[in-house]
Amino acid sequence: MSDTLQLTVDDLSIEYGARRVLAGVSFELRTGETLVVAGANGSGKSSLLRVICGLQRPARGTVTIRMDDAVFRPAEALHLLGWVAPDLHLYRELTALENLAFFAAVRGIRCTRAELEAFLDEVGLSGRGDDLLAAYSSGMTQRLRYAYALLHRPRLLALDEPTVTFDARGVALVEQVIARQRKRGITVIATNDPREERFGDYILRLGQ
Numbered sequence: 408m409s410d411t412l413q414l415t416v417d418d419l420s421i422e423y424g425a426r427r428v429l430a431g432v433s434f435e436l437r438t439g440e441t442l443v444v445a446g447a448n449g450s451g452k453s454s455l456l457r458v459i460c461g462l463q464r465p466a467r468g469t470v471t472i473r474m475d476d477a478v479f480r481p482a483e484a485l486h487l488l489g490w491v492a493p494d495l496h497l498y499r500e501l502t503a504l505e506n507l508a509f510f511a512a513v514r515g516i517r518c519t520r521a522e523l524e525a526f527l528d529e530v531g532l533s534g535r536g537d538d539l540l541a542a543y544s545s546g547m548t549q550r551l552r553y554a555y556a557l558l559h560r561p562r563l564l565a566l567d568e569p570t571v572t573f574d575a576r577g578v579a580l581v582e583q584v585i586a587r588q589r590k591r592g593i594t595v596i597a598t599n600d601p602r603e604e605r606f607g608d609y610i611l612r613l614g615q
């Protein structure tokens with residue numbers, strides 16, 4: 408795997424109308440590194456992750472993703488980005504496997520049923536692929552969000568409240584995902600749970 412992935416956040420400000428949420432945030436990460444973004448409710452953690460993932464624009468500043476010799480803005484780098492968040496909505500009226508098949512098709516990935524089932528195995532949902540998502544518990548839905556995010560083996564993984572609704576085995580799954588991601592690329596984690604700060608090599612505290 409290449410070791411030349413780089414995420415550069417430069418002088419970033421995020422505003423909603425007249426409300427400034429973030430001002431002048433800068434940092435740089437490289438392959439193998441994990442950043443934890445910590446802060447109180449409403450300090451801007453989720454907003455920062457959404458900007459990094461190209462889901463919303465900043466008021467000022469830039470996010471740059473460099474891979475080998477290529478330079479991307481987040482909206483051009485969706486093939487490199489994976490995002491797990493409580494506001495990531497999957498389709499309750501589809502089964503888990505149908506959800507994964509749909510999102511794989513959206514990403515232009517061809518997957519067999521066996522390959523999709525392997526993703527479910529990876530997140531601890533073996534044998535539950537034909538259940539409707541409406542029948543999933545909150546922790547099982549969170550596991551499926553991981554399968555969704557990892558479908559294309561992203562180089563940059565953004566995890567918003569990574570262990571929310573998880574039991575001890577779910578937390579172990581998150582640890583495993585982060586450990587694997589260290590070999591593949593970069594992880595950025597947003598949390599207000601002090602227990603999750605141990606996941607990071609660096610901690611960025613917002614709202615101070």
Ligand SMILES: Nc1ncnc2c1ncn2[C@@H]1O[C@H](COP(=O)(O)OP(=O)(O)OP(=O)(O)O)[C@@H](O)[C@H]1O
Nearest residue numbers: 423428446447448449450451452453454455597599
């Ligand atoms: N779409 C939006 N429109 C207007 N204001 C928003 C929007 N999204 C977030 N905000 C505001 O931006 C601020 C930061 O919200 P954000 O969700 O980024 O915080 P957070 O640190 O992730 O909070 P939490 O820990 O509660 O998840 C809050 O004041 C919130 O009300």
